[in-house]
Amino acid sequence: MTTYLIRAASVLGGERSDLYLADGVIAALGADAADAATTARADGVDVVEIDASTLIALPGLVDLHTHLREPGREDAETVASGTRAAAVGGFTCVHAMANTDPVADTAGVVEQVWRLGEDAGWAQVRPVGAVTVGLRGEQLAELGAMADSAAAVRVFSDDGKCVDDPVLMRRALEYVKAFDGVVAQHAQEPRLTQGALMHEGVVSAELGLTGWPAVAEEAIVARDVLLAEHVGSRVHICHLSTAGSVDIVRWAKARGIDVTAEVTPHHLILTDEAVRGYDPQFKVNPPLRTAADVAAVRAGLADGTIDIVATDHAPHPDEDKDCEFAAAAMGMTGLETALSVVVAAMVDNPEYDFDWADVARTMSTTPAAIGRVAEQGRPLEVGEPANLVLVDPDATWTVDPAALRTASENTPFASDELPARVIATFWRGRATVLDGEPRARTDVRA
Amino acid sequence: MRHLLSAADLSRAEAIEILDTTATMAATQSREIKKLPALRGLTVVNLFFEDSTRTRISFEAAAKRLSADVINFSAKGSSVSKGESLKDTALTLAAMGADAVVIRHQASGAPHRLATSGWVRTPVVNAGDGMHQHPTQALLDAFTMRRHLAGGGEAGPDGIGRDLAGAKVVIVGDVLHSRVARSNVDLLHTLGADVTLVAPPTLLPVGVHTWPCAVSYDLNATIADVRPDAIMMLRVQRERMSSAGGGFFPSPMEYSRRYGLDGTRLAALPEHCVVMHPGPMNRGLEISAKAADSPRSTIVEQVANGVAVRMAVLYLLLAGGTETEGSR
Numbered sequence: 170m171t172t173y174l175i176r177a178a179s180v181l182g183g184e185r186s187d188l189y190l191a192d193g194v195i196a197a198l199g200a201d202a203a204d205a206a207t208t209a210r211a212d213g214v215d216v217v218e219i220d221a222s223t224l225i226a227l228p229g230l231v232d233l234h235t236h237l238r239e240p241g242r243e244d245a246e247t248v249a250s251g252t253r254a255a256a257v258g259g260f261t262c263v264h265a266m267a268n269t270d271p272v273a274d275t276a277g278v279v280e281q282v283w284r285l286g287e288d289a290g291w292a293q294v295r296p297v298g299a300v301t302v303g304l305r306g307e308q309l310a311e312l313g314a315m316a317d318s319a320a321a322v323r324v325f326s327d328d329g330k331c332v333d334d335p336v337l338m339r340r341a342l343e344y345v346k347a348f349d350g351v352v353a354q355h356a357q358e359p360r361l362t363q364g365a366l367m368h369e370g371v372v373s374a375e376l377g378l379t380g381w382p383a384v385a386e387e388a389i390v391a392r393d394v395l396l397a398e399h400v401g402s403r404v405h406i407c408h409l410s411t412a413g414s415v416d417i418v419r420w421a422k423a424r425g426i427d428v429t430a431e432v433t434p435h436h437l438i439l440t441d442e443a444v445r446g447y448d449p450q451f452k453v454n455p456p457l458r459t460a461a462d463v464a465a466v467r468a469g470l471a472d473g474t475i476d477i478v479a480t481d482h483a484p485h486p487d488e489d490k491d492c493e494f495a496a497a498a499m500g501m502t503g504l505e506t507a508l509s510v511v512v513a514a515m516v517d518n519p520e521y522d523f524d525w526a527d528v529a530r531t532m533s534t535t536p537a538a539i540g541r542v543a544e545q546g547r548p549l550e551v552g553e554p555a556n557l558v559l560v561d562p563d564a565t566w567t568v569d570p571a572a573l574r575t576a577s578e579n580t581p582f583a584s585d586e587l588p589a590r591v592i593a594t595f596w597r598g599r600a601t602v603l604d605g606e607p608r609a610r611t612d613v614r615a
Numbered sequence: 616m617r618h619l620l621s622a623a624d625l626s627r628a629e630a631i632e633i634l635d636t637t638a639t640m641a642a643t644q645s646r647e648i649k650k651l652p653a654l655r656g657l658t659v660v661n662l663f664f665e666d667s668t669r670t671r672i673s674f675e676a677a678a679k680r681l682s683a684d685v686i687n688f689s690a691k692g693s694s695v696s697k698g699e700s701l702k703d704t705a706l707t708l709a710a711m712g713a714d715a716v717v718i719r720h721q722a723s724g725a726p727h728r729l730a731t732s733g734w735v736r737t738p739v740v741n742a743g744d745g746m747h748q749h750p751t752q753a754l755l756d757a758f759t760m761r762r763h764l765a766g767g768g769e770a771g772p773d774g775i776g777r778d779l780a781g782a783k784v785v786i787v788g789d790v791l792h793s794r795v796a797r798s799n800v801d802l803l804h805t806l807g808a809d810v811t812l813v814a815p816p817t818l819l820p821v822g823v824h825t826w827p828c829a830v831s832y833d834l835n836a837t838i839a840d841v842r843p844d845a846i847m848m849l850r851v852q853r854e855r856m857s858s859a860g861g862g863f864f865p866s867p868m869e870y871s872r873r874y875g876l877d878g879t880r881l882a883a884l885p886e887h888c889v890v891m892h893p894g895p896m897n898r899g900l901e902i903s904a905k906a907a908d909s910p911r912s913t914i915v916e917q918v919a920n921g922v923a924v925r926m927a928v929l930y931l932l933l934a935g936g937t938e939t940e941g942s943r
């Protein structure tokens with residue numbers, strides 16, 4: 170088995186250290202690393218040395234919100250293509266959303282998705298289980314069976330649809346306590362968003378596109394934090410997008426409610442102004458909001474009100490985007506651009522005190538904690554799993570949709586120049602990405 | 616002008632050029648031989664994804680009177696209903712050699728997509744898209760207003776060269792769903808008119824406060840305070856009152872009482888105020904028969920001006936301007 174000696178990486182953007190990766194763990198750090206590598210070499214072990222003197226080392230990124238589309242929509246993405254894109258984006262773990270076909274609402278489907286991930290070998294796949302049978306919002310799916318399955322599901326979500334029935338939501342919040350699960354809510358009041366195509370405001374009024382009002386998100390967020398308080402459960406808010414939602418979550422946390430929240434990279438950087446050209450690449454759910462909302466979610470991420478960044482990577486084939494706005498599918502890819510967008514919006518932004526340790530916290534440590542993924546989001550210390558990513562903070566790159574590793578090209582960042590580049594990703598001690606290129610596994614699992 | 620997608624895209628000079636060209640076109644329409652040779656050999660495609668016989672006929676008449684060949688493509692009974700996309704339809708028409716595409720579509724922004732996606736290279740004229748824009752309607756309304764409010768004297772009966780500075784225009788009705796209202800607010804503002812929108816709050820979009828116009832919920836007060844030079848009644852769909860249709864107002868009767876142009880309100884208007892409606896009308900809902908048929912109603916005249924405006928737009932896009940090279 171190949172081992173890796175990483176030279177002089179800046180750990181979490183701080184002090185430089187050597188790291189030696191062997192047997193799936195961080196085997197040695199600092200001065201010990203080179204010695205360990207020398208010893209290994211003497212024993213005939215293959216050691217690949219990586220000069221990381223201009224690079225930053227972070228724990229492997231963990232995405233709590235990924236649409237891998239398999240089973241059902243393999244034309245848009247597969248577990249293999251999606252996790253390969255994840256690796257290129259610096260991720261060592263993704264949570265695969267349940268809105269597949271068939272829906273991931275049984276132990277059988279979540280185990281299938283989990284196994285596809287293990288076989289593909291690009292990143293750890295943690296299936297998300299549906300809250301309700303068929304995402305229909307009528308009756309609870311067998312949450313316990315999914316939790317007890319080989320996939321060990323801990324995150325449950327009807328994402329794409331809101332669990333809008335308050336009684337059903339209450340039951341779900343209560344029920345998952347038995348196995349330390351969490352319900353991740355897609356907060357969208359359905360009646361207030363019928364036919365909605367974009368954020369309701371000044372731009373939608375001009376464009377004549379049916380509006381998706383901020384209150385439709387905020388009303389559900391407010392209800393759910395109160396429900397979580399009432400039954401003593403934790404609750405997670407998916408892709409929080411409005412200033413009002415930030416205020417509600419801030420209030421809830423101050424009150425001691427066990428709520429966590431995520432923001433997507435695109436909601437950190439794009440506004441509803443982008444829709445003016447009617448380009449469906451900017452059609453997403455929840456919709457792009459106003460500049461004031463962008464400022465609020467950035468501030469919320471910086472002060473910890475918003476716990477994590479999650480991609481909501483939502484691949485779609487060309488035919489679902491190359492059409493009129495109303496007919497287009499909602500969603501954009503994000504796995505390969507997420508880190509760069511967070512750097513552009515937060516790290517390189519002098520308005521916020523947000524450094525690389527905050528990147529590690531919001532894109533690895535905390536999402537792993539919310540998803541109860543024991544082996545991810547760990548500190549870069551001796552004996553910890555060798556899940557890490559090396560980032561060149563000074564590189565820039567231009568987004569070419571066709572060159573991205575996801576099977577779909579629906580990125581909103583086409584032709585944009587973005588900062589920071591993933592140079593290498595290691596998962597369980599194996600390099601899934603080297604020199605910015607994905608490296609397929611050669612040792613096929615028996 | 617490469618395309619006509621939105622009234623908001625027109626500068627004051629461009630708008631006046633179109634209105635003045637419309638006057639020229641209108642003059643030819645009172646002649647015995649109405650047909651002009653301007654667009655001979657060119658093909659205009661009317662691409663209608665939404666039923667509108669009135670608008671389609673108006674564009675068809677305009678193109679034919681300029682001697683263009685016209686292909687009518689309507690979604691009903693076409694391959695569109697079998698799932699063929701706007702893109703494929705556009706590619707097909709481009710391959711057939713269209714020189715201009717007039718498009719009506721229920722999706723806001725569809726003409727914009729057609730013009731900017733590279734699917735066709737010809738000029739695109741928006742004949743109404745969703746709740747977004749209907750620029751030729753705004754132009755024909757402005758032309759009609761200019762005739763009545765700025766005509767006369769040395770500018771001639773059509774008010775050649777003039778804008779609508781200071782004209783007070785009140786637009787009443789379902790602004791939320793109306794591309795006519797949006798187009799008119801944009802164009803009338805560009806031409807210097809003062810616009811007041813009147814509607815129940817449920818039929819105004821969130822964000823309307825940023826539009827270049829005043830907004831009122833009270834028609835009686837607006838008629839008394841604004842003393843309008845023109846009042847435009849928008850069509851209101853009866854379905855909008857049902858809960859399935861959105862429940863925007865309690866009943867047609869209540870709408871009519873509060874926002875309809877009845878005999879009393881007609882009498883309260885200044886004597887010179889013209890009464891406009893883009894059609895088709897719901898007599899007895901947003902406008903009484905008395906108002907629609909009164910001598911101050913320009914509703915029939917608007918239809919005639921529609922043909923002249925569309926002649927002017929097609930002429931300027933295909934034969935007139937200096938920026939349309941390559942369109943032939």
Ligand SMILES: [Zn+2]
Binds near residue numbers: 455
């Ligand atoms: Zn969602």
